[in-house]
Amino acid sequence: MKRQVSCHIESWAALIPFRISRNVWHTFEGIVCEIGQDGYIGRGEALGVYYLGERNETMLADIESVRAGLESGAGREDLLDLMQPGGARCAADAALWDLESKLSGQSAWEAAGVEPNPIETVFTIGLEDEPEQMGAKAAAATDMNLFKVKLNDDRPVERIAAIREARADARLVVDANEGWIFEQLQDVAPKLQQLGVIMIEQPLKRGGDEQLENYTSPLPLCADESCQHLGELEQAARRYQMINIKLDKCGGLTHGLALARAAREKNLGVMVGCMGGTSLAMAPSHVLAQICDFVDIDGPLLLKNDRLGGFVYERGIASLPDGPFWGIAPKK
Numbered sequence: 149m150k151r152q153v154s155c156h157i158e159s160w161a162a163l164i165p166f167r168i169s170r171n172v173w174h175t176f177e178g179i180v181c182e183i184g185q186d187g188y189i190g191r192g193e194a195l196g197v198y199y200l201g202e203r204n205e206t207m208l209a210d211i212e213s214v215r216a217g218l219e220s221g222a223g224r225e226d227l228l229d230l231m232q233p234g235g236a237r238c239a240a241d242a243a244l245w246d247l248e249s250k251l252s253g254q255s256a257w258e259a260a261g262v263e264p265n266p267i268e269t270v271f272t273i274g275l276e277d278e279p280e281q282m283g284a285k286a287a288a289a290t291d292m293n294l295f296k297v298k299l300n301d302d303r304p305v306e307r308i309a310a311i312r313e314a315r316a317d318a319r320l321v322v323d324a325n326e327g328w329i330f331e332q333l334q335d336v337a338p339k340l341q342q343l344g345v346i347m348i349e350q351p352l353k354r355g356g357d358e359q360l361e362n363y364t365s366p367l368p369l370c371a372d373e374s375c376q377h378l379g380e381l382e383q384a385a386r387r388y389q390m391i392n393i394k395l396d397k398c399g400g401l402t403h404g405l406a407l408a409r410a411a412r413e414k415n416l417g418v419m420v421g422c423m424g425g426t427s428l429a430m431a432p433s434h435v436l437a438q439i440c441d442f443v444d445i446d447g448p449l450l451l452k453n454d455r456l457g458g459f460v461y462e463r464g465i466a467s468l469p470d471g472p473f474w475g476i477a478p479k480k
Contacts, residue, residue, distance in 0.1 A: 153181070153215050154182045155181045156180055157178070161175050162175060162452070163449075166450055169298065169325040169327035176450070178195035178239075179208060181243045183244060185251065189247070190244060190248070192239040192242025192245070193426060193429040196236075197394075198423075199373065202234055207239065210237070214230045224400070227240055231399065237403075241400025252477070263438060267434060271296070272444070273289075275300060279306045279311075283311050292464045294321075295315075295318050295319070296323055296444055297322045299324050301324075301327050308340055308343050320345045321370075322345055322349065323348075324350060326353040330352060332351075333348075337366050347370055349419075350370065354374045360388065369390070370388060371388040371392065372392040372421065377398040377407065389417060391411050393418060400432070404420070405435075417441045420445065422446075424447045425447045425448075427448050445466055
């Protein structure tokens, strides 16, 4: 068996600047890994984990370090030993899932043992300077009903109140992106519950959330930055009621499926999220989404343009395209 491996960097412009508690994006940059065999090409996209120091150049170097193994036939399970969790392994793993579907005639969804059903995704409302601006964004998204709201330590309750006033019908989850301290969580969690929020994601800093082990929250708490991969699940399970699996963090769909199963065994809720990106980055997460409680794969909705032939988004529902795309077996 002889394969060809190619990787490159891509940049996609944001529809509007996307802001969270610690960063703002005007473009979403990542890598695309392509693996060719027997006339077929599998592709995978990843943005990496910026807060752990991953960059496009480091991800390209990581894939280059295993090029020989990939070209000689290394499979997805082999990558779990050859590469560390992170964006590079995510891109290579996705490319192998896609390639396998084309070679076998079986879709990635079928191979994972799930149906490719349409999935409801959250629509993310990024931070703005004033609560009223965030309320206006929610009011404008008339075809969406499930929002994930980015918060920081500046007037979080007022921001949710403004959104609730604008959209009394909306279901709301919030993501503080490590932006609070424990005392603020204690103060705002009951108030957010009264405003109809149904979950709080990553309120405290990664590595600084040990106080959650003795805290009974009025709302489920979801670990994002605090649970990168299987090696961190045990600790997260003592502090959170859910985990957010991002394939860029854990290193791909192969590991993500194993992490989801392990979380269920610990009676944890499961969310699948994303670091942004095009439909190519969302596709493996759509597979995992079939077994999740919450889904955040709205990356393409935050871009000026998506990849041609990508997912169809309609009223918050992400559906597979009609034509050939990632993980879809070619017609014979």
